[in-house]
Amino acid sequence: MSTAQPAPRPKSINRCFQININSFCQINDKWIAFSFGTERSTLSFYELIIMSKKKFKKEKEKRDKKERGTMFGSLLQLMQENPGKSFKVDTLIRKLGLKKKALIEELFKLLDHLEADGELQQNAEGGYRFSKDSKVARTATDGTVTGIVDHVNARFAYIATGIEGAKDIYVKTPDLNTAMHGDTVNVKVSTKSAGASPEGRVTEVVKRARNRFVGKIELSKNYAFVVPDFKKVYQDFFIYNENINGAKAN
Structure with missing residues (x-):
């Protein structure tokens, strides 16, 4: 991106569009960025396109990650609230409110992974339920929560449960119990305070994100x-x- 410089006032503007609070207008082969009516900087067409694509990709990855986490948490919550009950895939899709093709495909992958890890078992009719040896199922009775580790920095991590409306759980690095970024873990909540994230410690690594x-x-x-x-x-x-x-x- 070029250094910000004053741009001459254009006689005519070819086309304009808006990204957030900034308006971008094309003048010949240059794009000028206006913020609240002031000419802020001059960008070439290709610089603007690259900037927009990178921002779009980053925001999409963040949004997709959040949606996958929410689906994971909602699936576990549904099964924990209905112990012993089996759910067919079409029922899960409806109850989880999945409409995007990508999320439905992620659900199939998640079910396959959980079944391969011994967390779920499938009956003859194609329904899924917790297996008798499921580590995740035990969290419904012993007060622990299942989530995915987001190791923010060397001092602490957050456990994203994916449960709608629930805050991520703050865990100090010494309390991660060998868990690493992306791992699926069971975490015991130790303290809760109004307006702040609950704190806890990892009791078990359910699944490694990578080995x-x-x-x-x-x-x-x-x-x-x-x-x-x-x-x-x-x-x-x-x-x-x-x-x-x-x-x-x-």
Whole structure:
């Protein structure tokens, strides 16, 4: 993006459109951004398109992530409130209010994952219910909540339950119990305060979001550490010498 400079007042404007509070008008091969009637900066056509695409993609990814989290939480809440009852996929789609094709496809994937992990079982009629050994089902009786870890920084994380109207649960890093960003966990809520996020601690990792990481190895005499490239992982991985498998430090 070019440095902001005063732009000459145009004699004629070819076309305009608006993004949030800013209006963009094309003058020949340049686009001028106006904010509250003041010429703010001059952007080339391609700079404007790239900026708009990046912003749109980022907002879409954030929106999609929130929708998936809400669907996950709503599914668990529905099944926890109806222990022993089986739900067919079309019933789940209706009760969860899913209309987008992408979310319906995510539901199928989620059901497959939960069944493969032993959390759900499918009956002969195609209905899904919690299995007798389900870790998630136990949260309905012992006061814990299931959610997904968002490890914000090295000091703390939030557990997003996806339950509509519920606040994310604040968890200090030492209380994550080995859980990492993206993991599905059970969390015990310890304190609640008006106007603030409830606090808790992870009691169990239900499902790992990933079990492979790329990083740089740091070798010592009897052991090694791998510093992961993934920015949302704030701990290094300890490796015994016999498991280094010929890796060398750069």
